[in-house]
Amino acid sequence: QRLQDVLTPSSLVLVKELIEEEYSKKETIFANHSWSKTLELELKRKDGSSVWTEINVSLIRDSDGQIKGFLGVTRDISERKRAETEIIRLASVIEQASESIAITDTRGKIIYVNPFFEKTSGYNKEELLGKNFCTLISQDIKEARIHKLWETISHGNLWKGTLVNKRRDGTTYHENVIVFPIRNKIGKVINYAAIKRDITEEVKAAEALRQSERKYSALVENSLTGIYISNKEGRILYANCKFAEIFGYSKQELIGIPKSRLIHPEFRKMVEDIRYKRLAGTNVPLSYEVAGVKKTGEMIWVKMRNTCICYNGEQAILGNVVEITKRRKMEEALRRSESELKMLYSKLLMAQEEERKRIAWELHDGLGQSLTAIKFGIENVLELLEKKKSTMATRTLQNMVLMVQNAIDEVRKTSMGLRPSMLDDLGIVATISWLCREFNKIHTDIQIERKINLRETEIPEILKTNIFRVIQEALNNIAKHSKANYVSIELEQNDREIKLLIKDNGKGFDVNKTRLKGNLRGGFGLASMKERTKFLKGDFHIESVINKGTTIVCTWPLH
Known part of the structure; x- marks a missing residue:
């Protein structure tokens, strides 16, 4: 067969080039009796496929040494050619890889590095060849770790881990490294290979994330707001210290319990409805106020603000909680105070009208x-004087003196009822004594015991009227309502305050009911005493026990 029938086109070209080259050196071929040539050619098979062969070509000569032809000995090298092709392909991959690849001898000396290794380390290939692989590892890596690496690969095993390596300029970088042995056909380790990936940016990002997590974790844990996370079923997955403090649990005790356990039964349905709607994407209030229950069973008020988040890959609720118990109590106290002030104002108007009526009556009737x-008496005296009846006129004038004295007494009585002049002339201690005597003149069945344990000069002027009015109102209430037969009035001072205590042994009453009643027919006296005391920064306290009497305590700071 012709050459073109048994050779592939590429191999045919190779043979023609060889023949042309050899014939150009014809004298040499004839002169060289041992000439031979080894070629690698791709031959066509009968079935149309091809096979790579190694052909050793030599000259055939006759007995006279003349060339008669060529002798070719063929050997199938398909497997070798496939291996070489694979090697070329792998070499190309290694050369172009975006990971650092190095091969060392069994002592760890570098015999090959790919271009990316040069780029990452900053060394060129000539500088790296012959270097020990371990000299590139940063001194920050402990000797024991390097020893473990060599121990692992020396036993023929693969080592995988993270190393901090050193660049040519002295800077360090982090790499994920895989080191494994390369064996020959009989299984002997002849080289080691290392594949490395630069993870410096990943390490920096991870460290930045850890720092961020630590920072935000510290912010959350030290927040003045209670923070929690609950799952779709409403069970608590996380709670910070403030949240645990608000409800009186430890953080560990809160994990896994239903959040509804912390809500007062009256509000549980409302809170659960809001949770279901929020998880379903329905518009619900962003924040709301409810009553909560502490571990001890104590009821508190909290303001909750919640939103949906993804936590550990699942839908969850992030909540913020602020305790508002003090605020709610203050609001309630303010509402009560406003109600009491309205009631006090109404009663004050009524009291003014009653006082005006009383004064008008006293002025008119008295x-x-x-x-x-007196007017008629004067007219009578004038008439008697005109008639020259001086003796009778004198007797009439003498009677009129008594009328004038009675009028003076009436004026003094009315004036003392409005404000005793002796409060300004003699002071509070003497006025209290006078008030008690006047009270006993009317209410002879009530015994009053006075214990005044301070001097007049120790009582600030601004307090004297208030003290007098509180005692006056208390005695009026005792006379009207208590049915007591004994009253104790104590006025004393310590380093910080002046204290007034009024106590009776009467029938007592329910303080809360009287306070809640809020009508215009009762409680004015108590409200008046309370407001008078608080007006001068004092504290007013009342205790009463049914059938055991009532105690009023008023204290005013000295400064």
């Missing part, structure tokens, strides 16, 4: 009648 009698 002082008015006295002045009318």
